Amino acid sequence: MKRLRKLLLLNVIGIVLIIYNTIPDYRTNRNTFPHLQSTTPFRDSTDKGGFPDVIVIGVEGCGNTVMMNFLNATGYFQVPNRTTYSSDFFTGNWERGEEWYRSLFTQENGQRITIENSPHYFYAYPPTIPQKMLTLNPNMKVILQLCDPIQRAFSCYVHNHKHYTPNIAGAFAEYARVHLLQLQGELNTKIDFHHQERHVLSKWNSRNRCIQAGLYVYHLERWQKSFNHSRMLILDGDDMIREPWTSYAKIQDFLEMPKLIHKEDWVLNNKTGQYCLKPSSRIPKPPLCVQPKSTDIQQPKEEIISAFTTFYKPYNEELFKILGYRYPWQ
Numbered sequence: 001m002k003r004l005r006k007l008l009l010l011n012v013i014g015i016v017l018i019i020y021n022t023i024p025d026y027r028t029n030r031n032t033f034p035h036l037q038s039t040t041p042f043r044d045s046t047d048k049g050g051f052p053d054v055i056v057i058g059v060e061g062c063g064n065t066v067m068m069n070f071l072n073a074t075g076y077f078q079v080p081n082r083t084t085y086s087s088d089f090f091t092g093n094w095e096r097g098e099e100w101y102r103s104l105f106t107q108e109n110g111q112r113i114t115i116e117n118s119p120h121y122f123y124a125y126p127p128t129i130p131q132k133m134l135t136l137n138p139n140m141k142v143i144l145q146l147c148d149p150i151q152r153a154f155s156c157y158v159h160n161h162k163h164y165t166p167n168i169a170g171a172f173a174e175y176a177r178v179h180l181l182q183l184q185g186e187l188n189t190k191i192d193f194h195h196q197e198r199h200v201l202s203k204w205n206s207r208n209r210c211i212q213a214g215l216y217v218y219h220l221e222r223w224q225k226s227f228n229h230s231r232m233l234i235l236d237g238d239d240m241i242r243e244p245w246t247s248y249a250k251i252q253d254f255l256e257m258p259k260l261i262h263k264e265d266w267v268l269n270n271k272t273g274q275y276c277l278k279p280s281s282r283i284p285k286p287p288l289c290v291q292p293k294s295t296d297i298q299q300p301k302e303e304i305i306s307a308f309t310t311f312y313k314p315y316n317e318e319l320f321k322i323l324g325y326r327y328p329w330q
Ligand SMILES: Nc1ncnc2c1ncn2[C@@H]1O[C@H](COP(=O)(O)OS(=O)(=O)O)[C@@H](OP(=O)(O)O)[C@H]1O
Pocket: 059, 060, 061, 062, 063, 064, 065, 066, 119, 154, 155, 156, 158, 159, 240, 241, 274, 275, 276, 289, 290, 291, 292, 293, 294, 295
């Protein structure tokens, strides 16, 4: 009887040890993220990477980097093994091939949502980018942030010229005088929407880039044709500044992920005027807040804003009709 009991006890210990060893080890790098122990709707735990589940397609200058910083801090996402969150695969890096693209996401993070942010995809050539994405992953989702195209054009210009142009507002005014007229003239010569759309696309990487990217109406249709409501989330980039919790609530719903970022997690940084994430049990080490580049410098004059307003107005109006929603842009 004593021997039987001993044998039973040894068996139990053996079974416990076997079970313990087969449980994935979250202690090493996942201790701070206990929520990661549930699988995402996107991947099973044996998947070691592949094409992204989600791509942030733009628009550049509408707050995508800061959005990615905060999402990445949750530990729930797998981002490219690069210095930026972008791959630019569907534009500049297409020739490198699919294996190169996959290799950017090959960490052992099977439980995370794989995401990248290439914020010029929305307005970039070729027009087939949406279809190409779905060929690689038919379940892919996309996130788009739209913001005031005038503010965006200035932000784009500042990003490209700040380091070597002392009078940035003056240089931007000159740029606007030449390129607004030129682009409007070119669009006027096109016979219909389709030809205008092609023209705008062909300019995606030209000197007009900072302006043409803001002609959202020419770009939205081709994305909506490929990605329906359940696969495409359109956010208001201004929310990322004024009330980021609204955007993160929408993102978390859209990606069917646990609610890791809440309203009470945000604190307003009085120096930068931006909301920043506070450390919490869910996000112990949030990223540092960054100072926006185009707010601490001289702003464009009223006449330039007014020229931009006139230029963008008809395109914005068409966009609002398609969206069934008015953005509070001028
Ligand atoms: N919390 C917070 N902190 C800093 N910046 C914020 C934030 N929320 C939104 N923004 C806005 O994001 C603008 C930069 O947008 P992107 O990251 O999409 O630009 S880019 O892709 O790097 O070109 C940036 O524009 P710039 O002022 O030109 O830097 C801001 O207007």
